[in-house]
Amino acid sequence: MNKPAQFTFLFAFAFVLSLTAADKKPATAKPVLRKAVINGSGPGWKQLTGKDFVNVNCHSNTWRWEGGHAYCTGKPVGVIRSKKQIKNFELVCEWMHKKYGGNSGVFAWASPKSIKKLEDGKGRLPDGIEVQVLDLGYAELYEKRHKKKSDWFTSHGDVFPTGPAKFTPFPPVAPNGRRSFPSKNLTLGTNQWNHYYIRAINGEVRLWVNGEEVSGGTGASPAEGYLCLESEGAPVEFKNIRIRLLP
Template identity: 45%
Template sequence: MKFSLCLLPIFLLSISHAQDEQGFVPMFNANDLKGWVNANCAPETWSIKDGVISCNGRPTGALRTERQYENFILEAEWRHLSSAGNSGIFVWGTPITAPGVPFLRGIEVQILDHGYMKNADPTKPRWFSTHGDVFPIHGATMNPHGDSNGMRSFPSEERSKPSPEWNHYRIEGNNGRLTLAVNGKVVSGGDECNYRKGYLALESEGAPVEFRNVRIKELPSTNPAADVTAPLDQGWKALYTGTDFRGWNVPAASSSRWVSADWQIMLAKGAAADPLWSAQEYGDCEIICDVNLPKSTDLSKAAAGLCMRGLSRPLVLLGAGEASIVIGADKIKPGQRYRIKATLKGNTVQVLLTETQETNPQTFETILDSKSPGPIALADFGQTVSYGNIFIREL
């Protein structure tokens, strides 16, 4: 058989391309979100039809994979449906949101429409672009490639297309190294990422966005250590949709106090009113709840707290007052966010309180008066605090 030498480069290129394509599998099927977990959004935030994943942008949050990934090549097409739209792909993320924010801890691959640049101040140093920034968020770390601001890697070229055109991303993660190709060329990335194994996620952040042709090719493991591996999901379920009070019983007399504000539940100005009780009852369980104490918070009075098992006396109280566990001004301060993690088994309670990034842990224990299942509640003491990232897992 004769073979023209002039065709050899084309032949070899086609073989190489075919080999590169081998091993990719779709991350979505055509018409449902099987294999993915709605981390902290409303049920209607994410949908899929004919292979196109749609996000309405409300609330701020994430749709993540059911399992973790380590080394991989991920390809996805995306487009914003409005000018200045904001979204992203989270790489090597945590199963639930980081303390005090609606985002997973991990590496974010930015998906930002060009209209967002109107918010940039040209007199100040550059701190973002709309062409494929890569950066760690909320406790993650990375050594950025190329031009950077802190740990944020700026793209070397401006290659993304504006709304409503489709863009193509190719994200490669291998042994803690992450690179992003925008519409066919690598432009940004970083080394020594921590984490380097975790969940992958699509982001909802205020604007409608679509994804399609999302596929992945897994690469051989490089055996990451435990300290660079995200924690595994333990079965956490979000109790708040981020859009309304489905699953909660809003007291009629104080409905104007409780405000659904994206990923947070805020207390408006006014006199103290009844707690916000969950519609469902829980027995043995573990609860996570973040509390934001504004600088105006008066810790000489009760500020925020959680009630459990249907008991009106708070289990945990931040500030001063009557409760099973009182965490006062000697342990907390205004202007900070705190994460409460309470574990209830029988009538025994263990509470872990941490600051943002889960630093400065403080532990408390107590005995409740009841072992019976009951609802949980967010307390209202008349101060303008806010609650967020409310998760529960039954034990």
């Protein structure tokens, strides 16, 4: 190869290398999306304390309050209810199970008829829409106790109707078609605080667990009633319970 041809070849080769290097620039990092946690601050929000609830069918010492912090023994199974019935609302709360496999819940729109039955000593839990508050160990204990799979519930924020209440769950849906299963598993275990944001408007209920929307449904009947906190066998705590009533 003569010198002019050799020079031309080297120049072309260097040019190709420069283009290749330009194509290998480090990829731009994707922005990190932050979770939005609604904490119940702002106009219209009100903190709930023991003064805002009435005992329905628990013992006098089942629930103990220190300001906005509720301590529940879990015994007996039963509920406390809001003093007034509510319709459209937003609710935030933090909850923590104190025993492995603990069970509890928040009832939206518990029917007055079912509450009256409980007050008369008939039954344990009201009819309405329940937002499950379940410890991560519940499935393991259920399978050991009943010798069958726990595929009909989760510990990450199921939303479902109880009794004769009606509800069309958002997918994914439990095998029985009644429960809205969470789209993500975000619940933290025993002795760790979890954050719920519940939005209930015109028969539609949506649940955010620890900052992310995971479950819900629509077509709830009843779509008005009492707000209830549930005692179901194991100690559980609630705090920072705040509500905003909506038109």
